[in-house]
Amino acid sequence: MLHVLIIGGGGTGGALAHDLTLRGFRVTLVEQGGLMSGTSGRHHGLLHSGARYALHDVAVARECYRENQILRWLTPQAIEPNDGLFVALGDEDMDHWDRFLRRCRAAGIPVREIGPARALALEPELTRGIKGAVQVPDATMDAWRLPLHFFATAQANGASILTFKRVERIVRRNGCVTGAEVEDLRSGRTRMLSADLVVNAAGPWAGKVAALAGIDVPVRPGPGVMVSVSGRRCNMVINRLHPAGEGDILVPQRNLTIIGTTIWLADDPDQVRHPAGHLEKLKALGARLMPELAGAPVHAVWSASRPLLNEADMGDPMRTSRGFACIDHQERDGLEGMISLIGGKATTLRAMAEEAADMVCRKSGHAAACTTTTTPLLPYRRMMQSAEDWI
Amino acid sequence: MSVQTIDFRILRFKPGRIDPPQYQRFPVAKAPMTTVLDGLEEIRLTQDPTLMYRHCCHHASCGTCACTINGTPALACTTRIADLQTDTVTLEPLAHLPCLGDLAVDMRPFFKEMDPGWANIRHNEETDKNRIPQGIDHLMRLENCIECGCCTTVCPLMPGAEGFMGPAVLSAVHNEIRNRPANREKLLQKAADPHGAPMCRRHLACSRVCPSKVYPARHIADLQRGIAGRTGREQAIKGKDPEL
Secondary structure, three states: OEEEEOOOOOOHHHHHHHHHOOOOOOEEEEEEOOOOOOOHHHOOOOEEHHHHHHHHHHHHHHHHHHHHHHHHHHHHHHHEOOOOEEEEOOOOHHHHHHHHHHHHHHOOOOOEEEEEHHHHOOOOOOOOOEEEEEEEEEEEOOOOOOHHHHHHHHHHHOOEEEEEEEEEEEEEEEEEEEEEEEOOOOOOOOOEEEEEEEOOOOOHHHHHHHOOOOOOOOOEEEEEEEEEOOOOOOEEEEEEEOOOOOEEEEEEEOOEEEEEEOOOOOOOOOOOOOOOOOHHHHHHHHHOHHHHHHOEEEEEEEEEEEEEEEOOOOOOOOHOOOOEEEEEEEHHHHHHHHOOOOOOHHHHHHHHHHHHHHHHHHHEEEEEEOOOOOOOOOOOOHHHHHHOOOO | OOOOOEEEEEEEEEOOEEEEEEEEEEEEEEEOOOHHHHHEEEHHHHHOOOOOOOOOOOEEEOOEEEEEEOEEEEOOOOEEHHHOOOOOEEEEEOOOEEEOOOOEEOOOOHHOOOOOOOOOEEEOOOOOOOOOOOOOOOEEEEEOOOOOOOHHHHHHOOOOOOOOHHHHHHHHHHHHHOOOHHHHHHHHHHHHHOOOOHEEEEOHHHHHHOOOOOOOHHHHHHHHHHHHHHHHHHHHHHHOOOOO
């Protein structure tokens, strides 16, 4: 049985571990901290319908919608499927209305036009004087429990999921990656994990992992700040209907409302402190959608690094593609035995895993089709109850 | 401007290496919004990369970062250092759970009595403030309980009263009765176990520490009433028909 070592215990790594075990591979996954301790857990929890990307990237929008529908079926216990509203605040937003509808429809996203009165009846805390809203199948996800379903199922199917294991070195022999040396943060011992293939699924840390193999990957950390305020201000996800910008998403979840997000480009995915002024900016921008947010008590402020596909001209980072790429380092760098999975977003975790697993199959000559769209997942609590050696 | 710092005093444990556990101090930069989790991240990223603790969402939705903060179980991500009003922040792993390393504990005992299939999502009633959008069957909510373990570790019956199910499991049983009424009898029977709701002594510590407003003690009280009603009904039925 071919052995695949996955580096990175976020949503993508979990979905890939699941996909590969279903296709008959032996899988080991290592994560430097706890599961989802990087970017996956820290996002705002918006299960995209794709509408947010409709105006500037129909392909990503279409992919989000498809995955949104699949995840609703696979992980219903981790999703509040209450839809979302794209709200036009003024005439400048109305200028985008027709094109927004057209592009959503082109991406296959169902849209329902709603008048201002109905929108305010649905979401009474929206600002008065809105021009209209479009209902789309956005949803709120539990960013910890949704990916945990994939880990639980992968582990039950034989994958070895190892947390608090830091990759110290990627071992190369004669132009071929043969495994990795991994330090166990608990015992302090380093051990060699041999593998037929190594997949770098470290999200914005993918550059650091690739550097251990002496290669570069086109990933750029794009951190953003999020703010949660106490009190649930809406049932549905609220987006401003305009080209995606900062502070124009409100994601309700349990008893909180999350205002997302800002963006800048960084060299290091690890943020010790987020820059000053972002909290105030987010509250002010959020208040344009819901005035009460201006005075709402702040519950938490945090930042997370998006794993942006690094293109030649990053320009406006908000316009950067949220698509993903699967890189075969044999083709790109002449290094056999290693793949990097770069970019993407939480909503497309399963699709990213499918593409990476397809590549693993091609490279290893092991023909097996993807079955993750139709294979039910185990409940997430199974992961927390498992007697395996993960922690 | 000089940066204000505060000492984190962390109970370190690595089996066979820092064993028995011992406290270690780390200075952490302190700003008005700095949380205990921010401090842990700063220590891991700038002082000791081997520090073990769990964290995920950073806004009290996942429940992974619970630990004992100045003697009380709480979430590291929403506990602000300034609010603690102490010179030192003392951090220990959650009590009564096996420590895996530093602040990371084995949560298996916490989840042992929970059925993995119990719902994590529930219907929310339509009200004037909660209108159901067209095309949606029900407004849905993720359960408030984030399974962090704070309630269970603060309960004075844990772990002294051998086998007490604990407030988290009993709250989950009660939620499940609401979510799946068809299973009510079976679930009430589970709650009525001598190690279940009858063992609770209404200390209410669970409700005080819950970071997610679950108020487990209320759920347990409701279960106790449900159990009493069920027993009363059984006795009434038995009184009428001795054959039953």
